[in-house]
Amino acid sequence: MARFKRILLKLSGESLMGNQGYGIDAERLSDYARQIKEVSEMGVQIGIVIGGGNIFRGLSGSQKGFDRVKGDQMGMCATVINSLALSSALGAIGVKNKVLTAIRMEPIGEFYTKWKAIEAMEAGQVCIFSAGTGNPYFTTDTGSSLRGIEIEADVMLKGTRVDGIYTADPEKDPTATKFDEISYKEVLSRGLKVMDLTAICMCQDNNLPIYVFNMDVVGNLKKVMEGEEIGTLVHP
Numbered sequence: 001m002a003r004f005k006r007i008l009l010k011l012s013g014e015s016l017m018g019n020q021g022y023g024i025d026a027e028r029l030s031d032y033a034r035q036i037k038e039v040s041e042m043g044v045q046i047g048i049v050i051g052g053g054n055i056f057r058g059l060s061g062s063q064k065g066f067d068r069v070k071g072d073q074m075g076m077c078a079t080v081i082n083s084l085a086l087s088s089a090l091g092a093i094g095v096k097n098k099v100l101t102a103i104r105m106e107p108i109g110e111f112y113t114k115w116k117a118i119e120a121m122e123a124g125q126v127c128i129f130s131a132g133t134g135n136p137y138f139t140t141d142t143g144s145s146l147r148g149i150e151i152e153a154d155v156m157l158k159g160t161r162v163d164g165i166y167t168a169d170p171e172k173d174p175t176a177t178k179f180d181e182i183s184y185k186e187v188l189s190r191g192l193k194v195m196d197l198t199a200i201c202m203c204q205d206n207n208l209p210i211y212v213f214n215m216d217v218v219g220n221l222k223k224v225m226e227g228e229e230i231g232t233l234v235h236p
């Protein structure tokens, strides 16, 4: 029996690079697809948002002279590329799925509405929400909180490359210690940077719990759904 009925899974674009340092690592992509299949077979309704950090981020672009809005539009297109890659990997192993886009771009994906997404998820299809919120100056973390709230997910699972939230960035500070659970308020007051603050605030305001875990370890997504405490829960 799965711990949650409907989830919003946020996947890291950066993690999709695997060890190759750029683009999409085929092995990492198929590991993600197999993990998603396992959970879909448990009867869980799944919505997914995938980042674009392996391809382009508007903020880094603007530091190199790109117009910020155009840079963010490039970043949103990057999330569409990753979404199509994930859709293809899921399709290859028999997982029915649908790419929905926050910006009209048929026939690449259908234009997102909450009702289309819910209908598809209830019919057993995995929904991949691409192009973030459709607006510049946001990130896919915020896109995830937005879609998670809209589709009335039970939880937003942030599948990343660290195994939870720490007192400081564990990739930079080896003395950082992990929280098993933490309140939204404390994430905000400590300025913890595992997710952007807009996303945390939206989840707080709309009572959407967040669970941060390491998606790069195969089998972890199923463990989370089975109730194993392998990450960090953010709640009121």
Ligand SMILES: Nc1ncnc2c1ncn2[C@@H]1O[C@H](COP(=O)(O)OP(=O)(O)OP(=O)(O)O)[C@@H](O)[C@H]1O
Residues within 6 Å of the ligand: 011, 012, 013, 014, 015, 050, 051, 052, 053, 054, 140, 141, 159, 160, 161, 162, 164, 165, 166, 167, 168, 169, 170, 171, 192, 193, 194, 195
């Ligand atoms: N206090 C903290 N606890 C845990 N992780 C932290 C913390 N502060 C910063 N981080 C960093 O947050 C990162 C989150 O990475 P992730 O790639 O999932 O984010 P992202 O920027 O949303 O990626 P993308 O944009 O590519 O989707 C981790 O790599 C981790 O090093």
Ligand SMILES: O=c1ccn([C@@H]2O[C@H](COP(=O)(O)O)[C@@H](O)[C@H]2O)c(=O)[nH]1
Residues within 6 Å of the ligand: 013, 050, 051, 052, 053, 056, 057, 058, 059, 071, 072, 073, 074, 075, 076, 077, 078, 079, 131, 132, 133, 134, 135, 136, 137, 138, 139, 140, 141, 142, 143
């Ligand atoms: O709602 C959104 C979501 C994303 N963007 C742009 O895309 C990139 C990639 O997303 P990440 O969350 O950083 O992986 C982001 O940096 C923005 O430039 C956006 O503009 N609006």
